Amino acid sequence: MKKLLLLCVFVATAFMAVAKESKSDDETELLLDSLGSNIGVFSAGEVIVVGKKDNAKETVSSAEIELLDKTDLSKAGNLLPGINLGNSGARNEGLIYIRGFDMRQVPLYIDGIPLYVPYDGYVDPNRFTTFDLSQITISKGYTSVIYGPNTLGGAINMVSRKPEKTFEASARTSLAYGDGKLASEVGSLNLGTNQGLYYVQAGLSILNREFVPLSGSFDATEYEDGGKRDNSSTQDFKSSVKVGYTPNSTDEYTLSYVNQQSEKGVPVYTGNNPSATIRYWKYKDWDKSSLYFIGKKSLGAESSLKARVYYDSYYNVLDSYDDDTYTTQEKKKAFTSIYDDETFGGSLEFATKLSSKNDFTLAVHDKYDKHKEYNVGETPQHFEDNTLSFAAENTYHASDMIRFMLGLRQDFRNSIKAEDMDENDELVSFELEDNSATNFQLGVATKLDERQEISAYISRTTRFPTLKDRYSYRMGSALPNPDLDPEKSWKYGLDYSARFFENLQVQASVYQSQLTDVIQQVDNVAQVDGEWVYQYQNTGEATFTGFECAAEWQPKRWLNAMLGYSYIDQKNDSDPSLKFTGVPRHKLSGYVQYLLDKDKWALLETEYNTKRYSTSDGSYTAGEYIVFNLRANATVLEMLSLQMAVENLFDRNYEISEGYPEPGRQLVISLMYHFL
DSSP, X not given: OHHHHHHHHHHHHHHHHHHHHXXXXXXXXXXXXXXXXXXXXXXXXXXXXXXXOOTTOOEEEHHHHXXXXXXXXXXXXXXXXXXXXXXXXXXXXXXEEETTBOTTSSOEEETTEEOSOTTTSOXXXXXXXXTTEEEEEEEOSSOOGGGOSOOSSOEEEEEXXXXXXXXXXXXXXXXXXXXXXXXEEEEEEEEEEXXXXXXXXXXXXXXXXXXXXXXXXXXXXXXXXXXXXXXXXXXXXXXXXXXXXXXXXXXXXXXXXXXXXXXXXXXXXXXXXXXXXOOOEEXXXXXXXXXXXXXXXXXXXXXXXXXXXXXXXXXXXXXEOSSTTOOOOXXXXXXXXXXXXXXXXXXXXXXXXXXXXXXXXXXXXXXXXXXXXXXXXXXXXXXEEEEEEEEEEEEEEOSSSEXXXXXEEEXXXXXXXXXXXXXXXXXXXXXXXXXXXXXXXXXXXXXXXXSEEEEEEEEEEEEOOOHHHHHOOTXXXXXXXXXXXXXXXXXEEEEEEEXXXXXXXXXXXXXXXXXXXXXXXXXXXXXXXXXXXXXXXXXXXXXXXEEEXXXXXXXXXXXXXXXXXXXXXXXXXXXXXXXXXXXOSEEEXXXXXXXXXXXXXXXXXXXXXXXXXXXXXXXXXXXXXXXXXEEEEEEEETTEEEEEEEESTTOOOOBSSTTOBOOOOEEXXXXXXXXX
């Protein structure tokens, strides 16, 4: 691997030497200015507050995703300040934290359609590849009430592509090598056509990971000998198709289908915590599909109506084995668990101009969730919820310089079915409780001049407790609590954006979130069969305070630099001895891109994180780390480019969750084709 590293550095250096002879400001431009810029954004899939600007750096474009080779949602989202990448190692799931909030508190959407799993509110962002997306928007502060319920900490919206030409095509293939062997393969294809009256967009991607290569500095443990990470293989297959009808310049009707089929192993814990459970798990199936219609109809010159109707399914099979041979299921801890979920829903948005200064939107959402779970050989249990939401939002343009934004939403959660097993293994009903929650926000934005803008907001946001929060026994260690109330947060923020000297863009934010009725574990609430058990209750209070900034500097047309910084202080006000896990206090990331000539560029990317807690008592942490990635790209034909990258350049042995090491150094070779 050292020889490969030296070869990559040599090639990049040689490129630079050649470029110095031919480069001029008149002949070159940054690849980021053009890469992916022809990928059309499916605007009907966006959720937009009229008058709200991206002062807090909340969007990742397809150009940035491709430039930095971020193949899944977790890695792409991590490009933004205020966002932290996490890892639920016990399930081999990615996590995204937004200003300290986890994915139960930050719903995931595709084109404004909710995707989060009904049972526990989570969904694995590592399973969502980015090849067919036009952009990812992560609302961190002022989050539109039009998204619907449960946006306690914000919202993540993946926006799909829309073709703009009569024929568009893009494709890529990648090979990644680690530990001297082929570690993973990637292939993707996107095709589109826009014929004026109608358009079609289709995508296909396959990501096959044979293993995760560990750093050469990893020390072997009882359960992991290093080199190829045991039981770390994953396979992700995704297909999508969208058909749109555009009878005129204002109206649009689309039908979309997205299908994901995945398998994944779950590597065992390799850390020092003696109380950690060693599990031999594999997800035989992790399948998710979404069928949805989005229609937008103009109602005269000042009004419009947008409708979303969707059906979403989630099927999950988890096998727990006896040992690391992953062949037998005879011990008490062995099982095959099946989740089978369905969601039906829709929303209706009416937007109009109440006057020349007022943009007004009304929305109603309805979402019906069905969850079925069982272990093979046992009786299935069924759970059903219905969530209804009414929202209104208005932007008042006081002048060309000042805008006021006001939003109000009322949410209702109706518990329809929740089945329990009694001592005779007969199905009985849990106590059914309904909830409601009020959400409110107020924002103001003002231009200081033509280059600077500042905005401030205050909001009250909520999250309903999930089915798992209310009804799970946590494998016999907890008592269910159907009476849980919604979590609540008062959020305050100030955002600033400016452009200096034509080539420097700066964005900065300060914020505070004050959480109440936080659902947290209360120990020793009762004894069951002589053992103390815990219960989740609304006893928590917390305060998150933070600062973040981002800067893009382009001193020359052939040189570009990006830098992002995040700081957060998470305080558990109700019990200061308990630590929040998964989020570092400081994060610094960025890259420098150097255009060697018209057809070649090199890029150095880095990320630094301070330590983060992995257990709430603070005993076990994932230490601080810094990693570097080196990338070089050359156009070999008019529409075909070759990219070479060394990820984790210095083979750093690091973790983002204690006991679950991240990949070591990998060489990635990619071919990319664009006809856009």
